Amino acid sequence: MRLRAAWSSACLVRVAHPALSWGITLGLFLHSTDLRRQAERGDLLRPLLFLSLVLCSVLLYFAVSLMDPGYVEQDGDPKETVSEEEKAMISQQASTIRLRRCGYCLLKQPMRARHCQACRHCVRRYDHHCPWIENCVGERNHSVFIVYLAIQLVVLLWALLVAWSGLHFEQPSWAWLHRNLLLLLSFLVVAVFAVVVLLLLACHLYLASCNTTTWEFMSSHRISYLRECEAENPFDQGVFLNLWRFFCASRLVTWENLYAEGEGSAM
Template structure:
């Protein structure tokens, strides 16, 4: 289930860990609300904050090391449409073919894509995230969303704490000398807050539409989407069902059956 810890993403994960705990240390060492509560023997808020950071780091390593949904062998018969779907397939199979990957030579399930960075085919491929040094796919996409949510909450909290720690001085040079390290931490927190917020909002929109980042960006180049209108998504079953299917159900989905049914119903 998990990839080797000492893979190509070791440096990225090390940088993430160092930045996370480095910024956390800055918030404790400077004159922030955490620092005041710790000095006053009030440990509830500092403890909750540390536990939140630990939870965020644990989710990061989980989504980073987890198998995103690699295609390990040629797809089995269960992923193909059943006998009752043969009439639908006969009307659409002449335009949509199951393709064999040109890199790993495996038959790709519908919505799978070969990732050149991971050198593997990934089911329901969304994108390759360089920050986790792993693909986001069918197996780890939900965990990826949980990680983004927790990370954003921690960043908002850290933003507030960093802001509370700035000390006023009579001169700009004096202020910079006193607050330089906290200012660097504040800039990092602000950047990551904006990035994670934008990523979380965009991912929620795509999930509500039951489409992936790859499908959204390359609609005109994907064989099973080229024949559809640019504003038509054969996998869209409504916002509520899309969200419920993503967050509340698990396992491998036979997307070709959903696709053929949707295509048949629109003929």
Template sequence: MAPWALLTPGVLVRTGHTVLTWGITLVLFLHDTALRQWEEQGELLLPLTFLLLVLGSLLLYLTVSLMDPGYVNVLPQPQEEAKEEQTAMVPQAIPLRRCRYCMVLSVPTATPAGSAQGGVRRYDHHCPWMENCVGERNHPLFVAYLALQLAVLLWALYLAWSGLRFFQPWGLWLRSSGLLFATFLLLSLFSLVASLLLASHLYLVASNTTTWEFISSHRIAYLRQRPGNPFDRGGAEGL
């Protein structure tokens, strides 16, 4: 096998995320930010806490990215075995259906994901940044990752801002602080995206709706034929 055959999109995306994460962390330590000042003053608790949060967010990212999102078994299964379990989870007014892709009996929220492994149970969306689907098994960890990542991003944003010292001439300032300023802009963009993603997913969790159902309700039979979401049990119950 050629070496470049190992460079799958998943490997490239996860490697890029890891390099970007530690690269930003290194920039915050190398410049005169509050992080470096704490380190020089011997106050190591906050720098160590920040590093642990960065490491935790990275490990959670890799976990969600690599884990099985809940692929439906593509092997033929007796209808009687699936019916007993699934009818207990799905209201009787909502008929069970077969997945068009893998032809197994599935609950209404199991959606084909275009994978050789079959459909994904309670499919939410395909995340290109993780190069993995988000479904029944990894969706709770995905939301937890968004929350932790947002906390890390906001703290890093504060640290980057603490190291910016604006002065003239601008050419000299750009040479000394250009990389830190670019990091600040990048962190601002990532923080905005993470905030919007977390807010939207918390809303969808509260209404017991997946991203796929929210976006494609007009194409989903069990939603198109009903005025509301049949799975909505209220915000408190959903969360």
């Protein structure tokens, strides 16, 4: 019963996002905005580009919502295996790091993993569980999540300008309010979402540049491998390398190696 309720809630949230996106887009074209005037003149480049960005944001939303965020499947997960050359590079200090066993699913957690009670899985490089995408943000989908936020912010800011272009302010009257109510509400909703997405994007870009996560940033005093380490952030390798590995790495990382290096360099 609980699982069915969670599934129905997830479906409802995932339907709400495209419905809201396309509903606001339709409202922008129904009113006398710049996009509608350009479409009526036959200048279709900007209207089609705007529609393409909305479609891209919706597809990215479903991608980050439905993809595996980095679930820990089992002890010695084959997805996490490394080559013989990489094994030879693992320091003796890293090999002696004790990994904890999850108290919920009883799996041995890789470093930086955490159990999500909403998803009922341990997630590698756990960042947070996002109720808007009804999924965890972890090692596999964190970079996609940031790209989604960036595209969504562009769409929202553009929609804000388009909605503003259709609000022809006159002397306040019930007739004007009735005529522009939908566009005015769309403007306010888009403005609120734009501020939220901007703050989220700035926050996650900062976290990625430092090679840390929301969970580690907010709860460093509760996390044993951070509390016991002399280095403030043992995973930080500099802004450029952090961002390069975050956005361009195509495989899972053995965080115990970086932890051992960071802890060793601080001693």
